[in-house]
Each structure stands twice: as structure tokens, then as C-alpha cells.
Amino acid sequence: MFDIKWIRDNSDAFDKALAKRGFEASSAKLLSLDDARRHHITRLQEAQERRNAASKEIGKAKASGDNEAAQKLIDEVAEIKSFIQSGEEEERKLIAALEAAMAGIPNLPFDDVPLGEDEKDNVFHREHGQKPAFSFNEAPKEHYELGEALGGMDFAAAAKLSGSRFVVLKGQIARLERALGQFMIDLHTQEHGYTEVSPPLLVNAEPLFGTGQLPKFEEDQFKTTDGHYMIPTAEVPLTNLVAGEILGEDELPLRVTALTYCFRSEAGSAGRDTRGMLRQHQFEKCELVSVTTPDKSLEELDRMLDCAENVLKKLGIHYRVMTLCTGDMGFGARKTYDIEAWIPGQNTYREISSCSVCGDFQARRMNARYRIGGGKQLGHVHTLNGSGVAVGRALIAVMENYQNGDGTVTVPDVLRPYMNGLETIG
DSSP states (O other): OOOHHHHHHTHHHHHHHHHHTTOOOOHHHHHHHHHHHHHHHHHHHHHHHHHHHHHHHHHHHHHTTOHHHHHHHHHHHHHHHHHHHHHHHHHHHHHHHHHHHHHTSOOOOOTTSOOOSSGGGOEEEEEESOOOOOSSSSOOOOHHHHHHHTTOEEHHHHHHHHOSSOOEEOHHHHHHHHHHHHHHHHHHHHTSOOEEOOOOSEEOHHHHHHHTOTTTTGGGSOBOTTSOEEOSSTHHHHHGGGTTOEEEGGGOSEEEEEEEEEEOOOTTOTTSSOSTTSSOSEEEEEEEEEEEOGGGHHHHHHHHHHHHHHHHHHHTOOEEEEEOOTTTSOTTOSEEEEEEEEETTTTEEEEEEEEEEOTTHHHHHHTOEEEGGGSSOEEEOEEEEEEEEEHHHHHHHHHHHTBOTTSOEEOOGGGGGGGTTOOEEO
16 A cells, blocks of 8 residues: 555655545554554564573573573563464554555545546546537437437336346447447457456455455445455456566556446445436446556556547547546546546536556555566556446447437447448437
């Protein structure tokens, strides 16, 4: 999570960085826990040294015939052994307390990240394309109005099967969703140099801890009765492919992608985006993950953002890129760009991708390292993740931006090969 030695040497900078994220100063608490750990370790080391010395003195006392002194030394060694045994358990508790305290602290933002409390304080970075000019006079419809009228979106059937925040897609709209996912994974593997991975959708707690979803965001996860979790994003298994590994510098950057379903409880989102597909418990997403060296991570962030933007460029969707403020960034991020697609039915922009650089924050949690310059010295890798992009939201953007006055939807040119040449839905 964090280097406690760095916190000790930079406590003011650490607390000021946390304050930018609206988080209370924590260096004093962490250093107090570390002081207790270090003091206890010193006592254990002194006890071990005394045990070794006393053991040697026992032999000398016996050799000189001083049985009384030998017995006193034997009793002393027994007491020391008992202290060391209980002391090792206490050491584990002190280490666990320090780690638990650090586990709930978010990553520190880069100095150039704009200050702010929420999405209203995010800063415009750039945009691409133009908002669509429709030939019909009526206000553009929202995706669920189009989908239900076409018979391709059934929220009632989904509610009967699974409850709220699910949808059943049918026919050409189901095929359009599949086409979008296939287009994205092909683009990232064939043009952007990512390696495709098909990871498990169920993971243990450790990978979620490694990427920062646990322990702080336990309520956001779907958990099985045997201790597995449904992945909230493929970032979790993809990033954890390097957990506990020591990579060669020549293996970096490592770039992987996956098209998977994701599962989120949407805790705390009651009343938000209750209509349509914008906020679902189950959704499909094409994820991008990069693992690289510290000196290349910001360069890799720009590259990843370009790859995600290219999806929308090829789809012909107008979008803007926003730099997230300190109060709106994810828990593990040091800097994040959001890509927001124009959604005509809502007359607004909606986030369709987030690209974040995490520095060594996740690498420390999962102990992912590399050999610096191919030598013996080890350093923590830097990790990045981004959506390339959210398939369900891309479906929304395509349907609303390519809608026609008669309720049909034109299929973007780039998707037609995946639709067997189909030009219009409906």
C-alpha cells in the first residue's frame, strides 16, 4: 500500500496529499503503530540474543561444576523461550494492525490532479467529433424507449428473473451488444497490441485486496457462500496475474485485455439511473490493464487513453475527456481520465470509460516486482487500468446517436461485419 519508511520521512506531504482527497491526516496514527511494532521487534531481538548467550553460559557452568548457576540459567532460558513464543504472536498482531490501518487509506494524487470534491469539479481535457444533427423534429428518444419499442429490451422479464437493475436483450439488439464487444476486443488485440485473456469471473478475496476493492468496498461486491466474489471488473484478475511475481524489465510493459461480464451491487446508488441500462448489476466491459516500470507509467496512461478513445472514434460517437478531481477519483488511482460519450436522449454526457494510473499502490498490495535493469535490485511495478470500453454504455450511445425518426437504429459501419452486413435495426 505505502512505504512506511517514506511516510516517516515525508509525514507532512503524506497528510497534505490525503487532505486533497478529503481524507483525515493519518501519518501520526500509522507511525505510532509502526513504533510499537519496531519497539516490540527490538525486545524480541534482545531476548533472542540473551537466550543464545545464556545457552552458552549453561555449558560453561556445568563444565565448572556449578550446578546451581547452571539451573538458574536453564530457568532463565525457559522464560525467554516462553516470551519469544508469545512475542512472535504479538509481533504478528502488531504487523496486522499496521497493515489494516493502511489498507483503508486511498492512493495519493499526483500534484497536477485538480482539487475538488465531486464530479462537478472535474476539468475538461479535450473532445472529439460533433453532436449528431437529427433530421426529425421530435426530441431524441432514450435507449430504453427505442429498445422496448423494437422488442429488443425487456426489463419486465429481467425483473421477473432477477429483480431490478437487470435487462433481457433479444434479437438484433442482443446481437448489436455482442458485435460491440467483439469489435472492441478485436481492436485492442489486433491494432493496439494487447494480449487477450479469458480470466475467471469468480475470485478469492486476495485479488480484490490487491487491486483495492477490499476491505473498504466489501458492500459493493457480490459474494458467494463459499467465499468467492463475482468480479466487479476484469481489472481484478488481469492485474493480479502478476501478484507475487518478479518480472524481468524486458517483459515490460505487459498489456492485457479481456471482454467479460462484471457484477456490482451498486451499493449507495438507490434512486440513481433506475430506468434503462445505465447502472446495472450485471454488465459487459472490455478491460485494459498495463504493467510497466515507474518511469513509463504516465506515458502508458496517455497511450491507454488513446486506445479507449479510438473505440468511440471508430464508432463515430461524439465524446469529451475529463480529468477527474481529487474527490472523484477511484480509491487506487493517482490520476484518472474519464471518457464521456454524448447521450442525446438525456441531452448530456455519460462516463463510458475511466483510465487510471495507480503507481505502485496496487503492486505493493499484491507484491508485484521487477528486476531493475535486469540486475539484482528489485522495485515495484506500476499498474494501470482502463475501460476500453463499457459495452452496455456503448450500446446506449450507439442506439441513441444512430436513431432514426421512424424508431429504427442505423448500424455504424464498423459494426456491420459483426452483424452479417445488417444496416438497420428495426
